[in-house]
């Protein structure tokens with residue numbers, strides 16, 4: 001796996017997700033995601049958990065991407081997600097498929113205790129197309 005060290009911008013993205021999860025308004029939200037577009041715009045979102053109906057829940061990445069698309073952007077440069085313990089989380093399989101629709105961005109992940117970024121294609125080499 002070709003892991004790349006995080007830039008200052010990448011660390012700012014992780015911080016944006018951490019800030020959002022810390023100030024979340026709903027107990028239904030336990031993950032926050034932040035993404036940066038190729039145009040250097042940052043969009044964030046939180047997950048929404050629906051008890052008793054997991055398919056009705058949405059991931060934080062979905063919320064962030066939905067906001068990005070609402071604002072007219074469609075190319076993700078880098079994306080990150082964090083949980084309530086401020087830990088970086090890798091995207092689930094469903095999110096990997098969604099993210100693949102918006103390019104082959106870097107995804108910030110924790111490998112061997114260190115935060116790095118890897119191309120989505122390394123995490124999800126065969127998206128449904």
Ligand SMILES: [Zn+2]
Nearest residue numbers: 059091092095
């Ligand atoms: Zn997900």
